[in-house]
Amino acid sequence: MRAAAATGLGYRVGEAVLLDDLHFDLAAGEMLGVIGPNGAGKTTLLQLLAGELEPTSGAIEIAGQDISDGTIAELALRRSVLPQHHLLQFAFRCLDVVLMGRYPHGGSEANAQVVAARTMAETDTAHLVDRLYTTLSGGEQTRVSLARVLAQETPLLLLDEPTGSLDLRHQEIVMNILRGLAGAGVAVVAVLHDVNLAARFADRIMLLNEGSIEAIGTPDEVLRPEVLRSVYGLDVTVIRHPVEDCPLILPSRGEMGG
Amino acid sequence: MTEANRRRLSGPVLFGGLALLLLAAAAVGLGVGAVDINPIQVFAILLDHLGIDVGVEFTSTQDAVLWSIRLPRVALGVVVGAGLGIAGAAFQGIFRNPLADPQLIGISSGAAFGSVVAILVLEGVIGSLAGPIGGVAGGVGAGIVVYSLARNQGRTEVVTLVLAGLAVAAIGGAGAAFLSVAADDARLGSVLFYSLGSLSIATWDLLWRTLPLVALAAVALPFSARRLDLVLLGEREATHLGVDVERTRIMVVGLATAAVGASVAAAGAIGFVGLLAPHSIRLVAGPGHRLLLPASALGGAVFVVLADAVARTVASPLEVPIGLLTAIVGGPAFLVLLARTRRRHGGWG
Numbered sequence: 001m002r003a004a005a006a007t008g009l010g011y012r013v014g015e016a017v018l019l020d021d022l023h024f025d026l027a028a029g030e031m032l033g034v035i036g037p038n039g040a041g042k043t044t045l046l047q048l049l050a051g052e053l054e055p056t057s058g059a060i061e062i063a064g065q066d067i068s069d070g071t072i073a074e075l076a077l078r079r080s081v082l083p084q085h086h087l088l089q090f091a092f093r094c095l096d097v098v099l100m101g102r103y104p105h106g107g108s109e110a111n112a113q114v115v116a117a118r119t120m121a122e123t124d125t126a127h128l129v130d131r132l133y134t135t136l137s138g139g140e141q142t143r144v145s146l147a148r149v150l151a152q153e154t155p156l157l158l159l160d161e162p163t164g165s166l167d168l169r170h171q172e173i174v175m176n177i178l179r180g181l182a183g184a185g186v187a188v189v190a191v192l193h194d195v196n197l198a199a200r201f202a203d204r205i206m207l208l209n210e211g212s213i214e215a216i217g218t219p220d221e222v223l224r225p226e227v228l229r230s231v232y233g234l235d236v237t238v239i240r241h242p243v244e245d246c247p248l249i250l251p252s253r254g255e256m257g258g
Numbered sequence: 259m260t261e262a263n264r265r266r267l268s269g270p271v272l273f274g275g276l277a278l279l280l281l282a283a284a285a286v287g288l289g290v291g292a293v294d295i296n297p298i299q300v301f302a303i304l305l306d307h308l309g310i311d312v313g314v315e316f317t318s319t320q321d322a323v324l325w326s327i328r329l330p331r332v333a334l335g336v337v338v339g340a341g342l343g344i345a346g347a348a349f350q351g352i353f354r355n356p357l358a359d360p361q362l363i364g365i366s367s368g369a370a371f372g373s374v375v376a377i378l379v380l381e382g383v384i385g386s387l388a389g390p391i392g393g394v395a396g397g398v399g400a401g402i403v404v405y406s407l408a409r410n411q412g413r414t415e416v417v418t419l420v421l422a423g424l425a426v427a428a429i430g431g432a433g434a435a436f437l438s439v440a441a442d443d444a445r446l447g448s449v450l451f452y453s454l455g456s457l458s459i460a461t462w463d464l465l466w467r468t469l470p471l472v473a474l475a476a477v478a479l480p481f482s483a484r485r486l487d488l489v490l491l492g493e494r495e496a497t498h499l500g501v502d503v504e505r506t507r508i509m510v511v512g513l514a515t516a517a518v519g520a521s522v523a524a525a526g527a528i529g530f531v532g533l534l535a536p537h538s539i540r541l542v543a544g545p546g547h548r549l550l551l552p553a554s555a556l557g558g559a560v561f562v563v564l565a566d567a568v569a570r571t572v573a574s575p576l577e578v579p580i581g582l583l584t585a586i587v588g589g590p591a592f593l594v595l596l597a598r599t600r601r602r603h604g605g606w607g
Contacts, residue, residue, distance in 0.1 A: 052494060076500030087492035089354070090545035100488055104500040152499070 003028040003156055003187030004049065008058030011044055018044045019211045022058070028155065031178060031188040033202030035195055037232055040208040042191045043084075046160050049189060050081045062156055076104035080152035084160040086141045088133055094144045095120070095129040101151030112151075119150040122180075124173050138165040146174060150181070157181060159190040163197060175201045199223055199246045207231060223247045266544045276556040280336070283563040287332040290571050293323045300324065331460035334468065335566045336559040338457070338525045339535075341472035341517035343558020346532020347539070347550050348479050348514040351486035352507055353408075354493075355419055356595055359533035359588075360518045363423030364400045366527035367430030369515075370452035372396015373523040374434045378441055390467055394519030400426045401515055431527070454581030455526035457566050468524040475517035476555050482510050483547035490545065528565075528581050530588020531558045537595065 009022040019041045047053045060067040102112040120126045123143040163171040192198045205222040207214045209231045215222040228236045235252040285297045302314035349358040360366045376392020408419035434452040485506045488496040535557035569580045
């Protein structure tokens, strides 16, 4: 089943073309990793998929419906978004923050507490329920925010740099959660800086460069040395991962290609 | 004590406590002044007006002072304090800015200016409602100016909001003061009335003119409580969760400005109430707006009634402007908040 699709998707501000003519499909249960150099348009793409920005050309479809159909409230039942930065500066308890994720389903829904408890357990934050969000470390805030976003229970999940402020163990926890969600039928789009995380966890990878799709496909199809070299301007070696069945990207020290 | 482990009051305890505080404050406010009336006599006089004789002795002077002077004054204090308190909580929530006091962001001074202009120009046309209506209009005008200055690329800048508010407050305050002096009109009261506030012109009539807008805000704002919680996550995040942020902002700012406009028209710009009440409540009950909004109304009422009682008695027979007293308590509290906010934002940059 198709969870989301973009046709001829473009976004420009004045003369600047931030995204140009993107075509792609996303299946339910699929995890798409979006990679690319800084300024490639990754965040813009996520904002378009989130419905925050309106495309200047082309269309986006989520769950068989054009993204601009329906209200803001209805859209909140179709897609959820984990932003890169967490802005909350008022001292809510973590449980209260996670419960905010249930808002689209109606505030006082009986199973809100059950869902919140589950997503906090999944994100390894159950021990933080009574802690104040503002006193958490950056990594803890990310995981509590993820628990909030998961509590929204949408068929499409968009994440901007979900592992950015996480230590190694919690990177693995978060990426495994996302895999688990995909296994349960959720379509996941994650912007990732770490190419190897994308290689290990994503079903497909979209490599963006200067607002266009440079390559889209399985990690083996996209993560080829000559492609990465031309996009990132950096010499890389690609080997097989010694344990897992995926490519492993190793930048070559001191050798700038391009 | 770490902030993380502080216990928070539940709704019933919070509102029970605030109700008791408000009763106590009212008893003080009704009892102190040139004519002493003890709380039992206060009670007896009030019941007497309801046609119930409880056999407690009081003089007719006490009766007249209580019923015609102090009761409307304390009641107006409750209404004005509630209006400023709930408006402060609402502004801080919708602007995601802990420093957004109605006076500090210029709304109060705009309301004062609007109120003066309306009294001078429109009172002949629309009668005694000119004050509150002009107050709301002036508050809205000030709000639009400050807000459009502080708005940048879809977010409201914490510091710019306060700085723009400061400038608008200076302009509005000076305008109101200038007109008060230049017009030399008895209806406007003293030049200090609008800048420092006073409940001294309280009458039953003034109370009835002020109450509707404050009551409207107090009843309607809590319906936006949950949306305000989500806005604190960030405006984008609130939108992701299905909140129409723009509509919520218009609703909340409109209602809060109405409460401030009516309050300022009745009692001048009493500062820091909208800062102190919500922050005190957050300390004991957390930032959730379901409790915060109504509790800030009660807390603001307690604060203003007590401040007014002190204002009347501390330099008796002279009356100290109430705004001086709220500033003495609120100014230092604001500095503490400023330091805390600055630490979180990593300096003003």
